[in-house]
Amino acid sequence: MKKFINAVDQVENQMIQGMVKAYPKHLRKLDCGNVVVRAEKKEGKVALISGGGSGHEPAHGGFVGEGMLDAAVAGAVFTSPTPDQILEGIKAIATDKGVLMVVKNYTGDVMNFEMAAEMAEMEGITVKHVVTNDDVAVDGSLYTVGRRGVAGTVFVHKIAGALAETGADLDAVQSVAQKVIDNVRTMGAAIAPCTVPAAGKPGFELNEDEMEVGIGIHGEPGTHKESMRTADEVADLLLDKILADIDYSGSEVAVMINGSGATPLMELFIINNHVADVLAEKGIKVYRTLVGEYMTSIEMQGFSISLLKLDDQMKELLDAKADTPAWKE
Amino acid sequence: MKKFINAVDQVENQMIQGMVKAYPKHLRKLDCGNVVVRAEKKEGKVALISGGGSGHEPAHGGFVGEGMLDAAVAGAVFTSPTPDQILEGIKAIATDKGVLMVVKNYTGDVMNFEMAAEMAEMEGITVKHVVTNDDVAVDGSLYTVGRRGVAGTVFVHKIAGALAETGADLDAVQSVAQKVIDNVRTMGAAIAPCTVPAAGKPGFELNEDEMEVGIGIHGEPGTHKESMRTADEVADLLLDKILADIDYSGSEVAVMINGSGATPLMELFIINNHVADVLAEKGIKVYRTLVGEYMTSIEMQGFSISLLKLDDQMKELLDAKADTPAWKE
Numbered sequence: 001m002k003k004f005i006n007a008v009d010q011v012e013n014q015m016i017q018g019m020v021k022a023y024p025k026h027l028r029k030l031d032c033g034n035v036v037v038r039a040e041k042k043e044g045k046v047a048l049i050s051g052g053g054s055g056h057e058p059a060h061g062g063f064v065g066e067g068m069l070d071a072a073v074a075g076a077v078f079t080s081p082t083p084d085q086i087l088e089g090i091k092a093i094a095t096d097k098g099v100l101m102v103v104k105n106y107t108g109d110v111m112n113f114e115m116a117a118e119m120a121e122m123e124g125i126t127v128k129h130v131v132t133n134d135d136v137a138v139d140g141s142l143y144t145v146g147r148r149g150v151a152g153t154v155f156v157h158k159i160a161g162a163l164a165e166t167g168a169d170l171d172a173v174q175s176v177a178q179k180v181i182d183n184v185r186t187m188g189a190a191i192a193p194c195t196v197p198a199a200g201k202p203g204f205e206l207n208e209d210e211m212e213v214g215i216g217i218h219g220e221p222g223t224h225k226e227s228m229r230t231a232d233e234v235a236d237l238l239l240d241k242i243l244a245d246i247d248y249s250g251s252e253v254a255v256m257i258n259g260s261g262a263t264p265l266m267e268l269f270i271i272n273n274h275v276a277d278v279l280a281e282k283g284i285k286v287y288r289t290l291v292g293e294y295m296t297s298i299e300m301q302g303f304s305i306s307l308l309k310l311d312d313q314m315k316e317l318l319d320a321k322a323d324t325p326a327w328k329e
Numbered sequence: 330m331k332k333f334i335n336a337v338d339q340v341e342n343q344m345i346q347g348m349v350k351a352y353p354k355h356l357r358k359l360d361c362g363n364v365v366v367r368a369e370k371k372e373g374k375v376a377l378i379s380g381g382g383s384g385h386e387p388a389h390g391g392f393v394g395e396g397m398l399d400a401a402v403a404g405a406v407f408t409s410p411t412p413d414q415i416l417e418g419i420k421a422i423a424t425d426k427g428v429l430m431v432v433k434n435y436t437g438d439v440m441n442f443e444m445a446a447e448m449a450e451m452e453g454i455t456v457k458h459v460v461t462n463d464d465v466a467v468d469g470s471l472y473t474v475g476r477r478g479v480a481g482t483v484f485v486h487k488i489a490g491a492l493a494e495t496g497a498d499l500d501a502v503q504s505v506a507q508k509v510i511d512n513v514r515t516m517g518a519a520i521a522p523c524t525v526p527a528a529g530k531p532g533f534e535l536n537e538d539e540m541e542v543g544i545g546i547h548g549e550p551g552t553h554k555e556s557m558r559t560a561d562e563v564a565d566l567l568l569d570k571i572l573a574d575i576d577y578s579g580s581e582v583a584v585m586i587n588g589s590g591a592t593p594l595m596e597l598f599i600i601n602n603h604v605a606d607v608l609a610e611k612g613i614k615v616y617r618t619l620v621g622e623y624m625t626s627i628e629m630q631g632f633s634i635s636l637l638k639l640d641d642q643m644k645e646l647l648d649a650k651a652d653t654p655a656w657k658e
Contacts, residue, residue, distance in 0.1 A: 002520045002521070002537060002557060002630075003520075003560075003596060004520070004560040004563060004592065004596040004597075004599060004600060004632065005559070005560050005596060005599055006559045006560050006561050006599065007559075011595065011599065014598075014599045014602045014603075015595050015598040015599050015602070016598075017598075017602045018597075018598035018599050018600065018601040018602030018603075018605070018620075019598045019601075019620075021601060021602060021605040021615075021618070022586075022598065022601050022605075022618040022619075022620045023618070054595070055593075055595065057593065057594035057595050057598065058594055062594075191331045191332075191333070192331070194593075208331060228331060230334070230335045230336075231332075231333040231334050231335050232335050234333060257351075261591075261593045261594075262590075262591035262592075262593070262628060262630070263333065263591075263628070264384075264386065264523075264590045264591070264625060264627045264628045265386035265387055265391075265590075265622065265625065266340065266344050266383070266384065266386050266627060267332060267333040267334060268333075268347075269343075269344040269345075269346075269347035269348045269351065269386065270333065270334055270335065270340065270343045270344050270347050271333060271347065272347040272348075272350060272351050273343045273344070273346045273347030273350060274343075274347075276347070276350040276351075286350075289350070289351040289352070290351075291347075291348075291351045293594065293622075296593060296594070298593045298595060299591060299592070299593045299630070301331075301591070301628070303333065328657040328658070329657070
């Protein structure tokens with residue numbers, strides 16, 4: 001294992017500290033652990049919290065700030081944060097308007113966030129949550145029941161975060177978050193695995209002519225291996241499954257071409273070139289495109305495509321002001 | 330070679346098209362080749378053009394837009410754009426106030442940009458240029474005479490671009506660009522090479538316990554190999570050379586921890602954690618920090634540290650409004 005790290009047991013802590021030191025105007029780290037909150041708490045709004053294992057940077061700490069999240073909780077790499085840790089985050093950001101948790105659908109995350117919510121409710125804080133499940137690759141896996149929550153989660157942060165910023169109430173913010181979840185689908189593929197520092201070896205192996213299709217975001221293998229193909233063919237493979245899952249015809253969409261950590265922008269743009277053409281051909285109008293790293297798997301070489309079917313409310317909120325380390329409008 | 334591409338001879342073209350399709354409100358591609366300009370030309374300002382070989386994404390097309398560049402010219406991967414191509418870019422953006430070329434110090438780039446400027450002058454366009462040379466690793470190499478221009482170039486785009494946007498004249502914009510060049514230094518290291526698509530094999534080889542120190546941005550080996558060390562030790566190695574080159578003591582700086590393409594943000598933040606501590610210890614005040622991919626080498630696993638010594642003018646321009654695909658303020 002060859003990485004720019006100091007010690008396996010310091011990875012998460014030093015990373016979070018390095019992030020907060022890079023963006024002191026945006027972020028503050030709680031003393032109690034790897035929880036990042038806005039440098040200045042904003043009252044009078046629903047407070048949004050998200051998080052999960054580390055290794056998905058810039059998610060989730062990079063999306064803390066005006067117009068997006070109020071707190072991000074970072075567990076060990078690819079490991080759910082503890083209920084205590086999540087509770088500290090909730091308590092640090094809670095307002096009279098309540099707290100919305102945006103949880104990716106993985107068994108550990110869902111369990112720990114729900115437990116934290118119960119503990120917070122006992123302290124008089126109103127907490128609701130949504131569970132993202134945008135990955136069309138698998139319906140149930142080793143890690144979760146139902147579809148997994150992956151890169152589409154970032155659209156939930158952006159759109160629900162923008163509505164929360166206007167002072168909307170908890171039901172409204174939860175409702176728009178759920179609308180995003182209902183309308184976003186994602187699928188990914190990879191040509192090289194990543195190595196969890198504490199494991200010291202890659203999560204799977206691939207031959208030179210193979211790729212993993214249907215990857216999640218925790219370094220696990222995909223649904224199956226296939227022979228390596230051209231970028232356009234891989235994009236078609238993923239798009240076909242996404243487009244079969246929701247009827248996008250005639251609609252406007254936001255597209256996210258999300259790099260898994262080690263895929264150069266060059267390749268992500270080549271993929272977008274084809275995705276844009278295919279959508280145009282099918283009469284699906286692209287309203288916005290995001291190309292880059294939003295929800296990574298450390299240094300996995302891969303990408304995912306997300307399509308979010310938009311309505312006027314989501315379009316407006318997607319474009320609303322945001323000022324976070326990783327998303328600015 | 331395993332990449333998400335379609336054909337080696339289509340890499341640059343499909344990438345540029347995919348970039349422009351992702352950001353149609355910001356970018357337009359000229360019909361004549363891989364030249365990206367602002368979607369809407371702005372008159373009444375000095376026009377800024379930069380570029381070089383492809384493979385450095387988001388540089389340079391990602392920095393075209395309000396407050397930064399007016400055009401970016403993309404040659405083949407790690408290959409200088411041709412004078413004709415640069416000339417087309419200059420002609421597309423030229424205004425009454427003249428054109429400033431921001432050129433990285435590589436023999437091919439300098440020669441071709443200068444030739445294009447001569448051709449443009451013959452057509453009545455006033456063109457000046459600056460040459461960036463921030464890399465303290467080498468003074469002269471296979472590729473250039475004098476120090477190489479690397480990631481620090483992006484500070485020149487940002488600061489000179491911001492001044493140009495105010496309507497300042499060509500001498501003033503050239504002068505502030507040169508001030509940035511005089512005050513920025515960079516050095517990098519890598520733990521894995523990248524593969525130029527047309528070459529089909531990595532630019533160098535490294536054992537599991539080795540790293541390349543003093544890498545450039547064209548996939549070439551660094552100045553020498555060293556045994557792999559901790560992130561903090563590698564950062565110290567680079568910082569020591571940077572800090573020995575300019576007297577930063579007592580000054581305010583902008584820090585850029587620039588990923589080479591395949592280095593996860595996790596590692597860049599761990600590096601920043603130490604860089605911030607070392608600078609604090611030395612009494613050098615960090616005014617701004619940028620962590621991410623600004624000037625890459627396709628999928629090289631490496632990073633560079635840049636330190637820009639700031640004055641009040643540079644601070645104001647660094648923070649001025651920018652609206653480009655890869656840098657927003």
